[in-house]
Amino acid sequence: MLPTTVIGWAIATTLSGCAIPSRNHDDTNSGPAPVVSARRTSGGAQAPSREPSSTLARSGQPPSRNRDTVEVEQAGFRATPATPAKPLPPPKQLPSSPDEEPVRANLDQIINAMLLNDAKLRAGFESINQANADALTASLRPNPSLFTDGQLLPLTRPFTVDRQGGPPQQDAQITYPIDWYLFGKRAANMAVAAHGVKVSEADFEDTVRQRVAEAATGYYDLLEAHALLALARQDVANLEKVEAALNRAVEAGGKTRVELNRLRLDLAQSRRLVRDAETSVVSAKARLRALLGRTDADPAFDVAGSLDAPLNALLPPPEDGFEVALKNRPDLNALRWKAVQARASVTAEERKAYPEVSPMVGYTRQYQRKAIGFPDADSWTAAATITLPVFDRNQGNRAKAISVVSQNAFQYQAAVVAVRAEVETAAREYRAARATAEDIAADQLKLAREVLDAITTAYQAGGRPLVDLLDAERNFRDTYRAYVTSRAAYWRAVYRYRSAIGQQTTR
Numbered sequence: 001m002l003p004t005t006v007i008g009w010a011i012a013t014t015l016s017g018c019a020i021p022s023r024n025h026d027d028t029n030s031g032p033a034p035v036v037s038a039r040r041t042s043g044g045a046q047a048p049s050r051e052p053s054s055t056l057a058r059s060g061q062p063p064s065r066n067r068d069t070v071e072v073e074q075a076g077f078r079a080t081p082a083t084p085a086k087p088l089p090p091p092k093q094l095p096s097s098p099d100e101e102p103v104r105a106n107l108d109q110i111i112n113a114m115l116l117n118d119a120k121l122r123a124g125f126e127s128i129n130q131a132n133a134d135a136l137t138a139s140l141r142p143n144p145s146l147f148t149d150g151q152l153l154p155l156t157r158p159f160t161v162d163r164q165g166g167p168p169q170q171d172a173q174i175t176y177p178i179d180w181y182l183f184g185k186r187a188a189n190m191a192v193a194a195h196g197v198k199v200s201e202a203d204f205e206d207t208v209r210q211r212v213a214e215a216a217t218g219y220y221d222l223l224e225a226h227a228l229l230a231l232a233r234q235d236v237a238n239l240e241k242v243e244a245a246l247n248r249a250v251e252a253g254g255k256t257r258v259e260l261n262r263l264r265l266d267l268a269q270s271r272r273l274v275r276d277a278e279t280s281v282v283s284a285k286a287r288l289r290a291l292l293g294r295t296d297a298d299p300a301f302d303v304a305g306s307l308d309a310p311l312n313a314l315l316p317p318p319e320d321g322f323e324v325a326l327k328n329r330p331d332l333n334a335l336r337w338k339a340v341q342a343r344a345s346v347t348a349e350e351r352k353a354y355p356e357v358s359p360m361v362g363y364t365r366q367y368q369r370k371a372i373g374f375p376d377a378d379s380w381t382a383a384a385t386i387t388l389p390v391f392d393r394n395q396g397n398r399a400k401a402i403s404v405v406s407q408n409a410f411q412y413q414a415a416v417v418a419v420r421a422e423v424e425t426a427a428r429e430y431r432a433a434r435a436t437a438e439d440i441a442a443d444q445l446k447l448a449r450e451v452l453d454a455i456t457t458a459y460q461a462g463g464r465p466l467v468d469l470l471d472a473e474r475n476f477r478d479t480y481r482a483y484v485t486s487r488a489a490y491w492r493a494v495y496r497y498r499s500a501i502g503q504q505t506t507r
Contacts, residue, residue, distance in 0.1 A: 104304035107219050110288070114215045115208070117293030124207040131193070131200035138193035141186065144176040147362075159371035167371035173362030173381065182357060188348035195341035202334035209330060213499035215291050217492050222284040222303050224488035229277035231480050236274055238473060239267040242456075246466070259466045266470055307487035311437055313494045318427040321501040325419050328502035335415055339408040346401040353394040356387045419500070426493070426500040433493040437486040440479070448479040 105113065115121065152166040159165035180186040243263055249255035289301060316324060326332060362381035368374040455472040 104302045106304050107216065110219050110292070110303065111212055111215050113292045114211060118211055118291060119293050121204075121207060121211060124204045127200045128197070128204055131197040135190065135193035135197055138186070138189040142177050142180060144174055145358075147171070147173040147175065161370075161373040164372045167366050167368040167374075169364055169366040171362055171364050171381075173360050175358050175360040175385070177356060177358040179354060179357040183351050183354040185348070185351045185354070188344065188351050191344040192341055192348050195337055195344055198337040199334050199341060202330045202337055205330035206334060209499055209502060211291065213495055215288075216495035218284065218288040218291055219303055219305070220307075220488045220491045220495075222281070222288055223305055223307055224484055225277065225280040225284045226303075227307060227484040227488075228481060229274070229281050231477065231484065232270065232274040232277045235473065235477050236267065236270045238456075239263065239270055242469065243267060263466065263470070266473075307484060307491070309491075311434060311490060315427075315430060315494065315497055316501070318424050321427060321497070321503075322420055322423045324503050325423055325501040326416070329419060330502065332412070332415055332419065335408065335412040339405070339412060342401065342405040342408045346398070346405060349394055349398045349401045353389060353398065355389050356385075358385045360384065422500045423497075426497040430490075430493040430497045433486065433490040437490040440483045440486050444479065444483075448476045452476040 148171060150168065150170050152168050154165060154168070157163065157165075159167065243260070246255055246260050246263055250257055250260050285301060288303070289296075289298065294301075315321070360381070360383045362383075364379045364381060366377045366379070368376055452472045452475070455468055458468075
């Protein structure tokens, strides 16, 4: 059993609105759910702990001059430079060995293992560490500069009172820029970097959302492949029994060889379907192991669960789902933070247009006694270096920052349109999958089984021809295959819809 507390420790600081599927199955799919720290709204939807408003008004506050911290109040929220993110725990894998019993993991355990081991998630998490490093760099104050020299030193002869020169002197000067404080340049850069941390966190949450949906899809793909393989093997076993009985009847002269050959053609087709189903199982396992970050070809790896769970997932209608997606989708939150970051970048570029101011203080020691006969003297120097922004006032970067603001606004609008289409498509797929799964109910499958058993008994008693038996076998096989595929399609549609709205829903 994988420790869910490790999951909470690893991603609780970053997963505020990520879509982690809840258990929507019977007891066969139950297990430890991933621990995710999130604040829920009154409607049950997960909301990010800090979510900027979609109305992004530019702040008109004067440059901040706080030397220690910076707080940016913009668009109705406050952002401060984040502390460095904790590293992810080392990868863990589901224990298995060729000599052990197959390790069957339910959906929650599959998601837990994916969150711990997926290399894409771990790579995405490093983006948060990099953004925190950028925030740390932006908060650092500039270093002072030390200048020291010796001047008027003798070149061809020593300086004396009679043959004066110099006098030699030694200087030590310290220069320290203060324009970052006077004009708020450091504060503006810290604000940009703080928003960058939020962008990286939202991007990571979106990666988690997508990978969780892929893990759920891979889980149900494997369940479906197992069910279809069992069906194909059962079909072969039934036809082999009929073939043995029919072969004895042919040898006794009670049946014709034409019937036997026809049955053998159907049996060969069924055996081909078994080989195809076995290939599908191997492929589904390989895809799922890849999501778990496993490079080993573990034959004992498998999943536990059933497709016979009740069709009782509670999902909001498309309109409500779209509103939930606007609040919870981490990719939309990332675009909002990028827009806020772009506006902060405009302020930072404007402040870079101010001159660079670097005051200097210095100490001078003049060695006069030997050179000119006067006592040695100490003195100090004060000066300031100020650049004159006559030509370069950072015009290009300022114009670029303004353009980035417009670009991010258009990107957000395009993303909202895409989310609307995605939610409507996922909702329609869910409704269609549910209707199909409800049409092919368990009682219909039971009825097909009863018909097959009755016709098989009648055929063995000589009351039915072979064609009726093969038709009944084919009807049962098609009905059961439709039942399996419709159930798997239903659960895949459930998790696609949940991923589209970015919400963890309950039954």
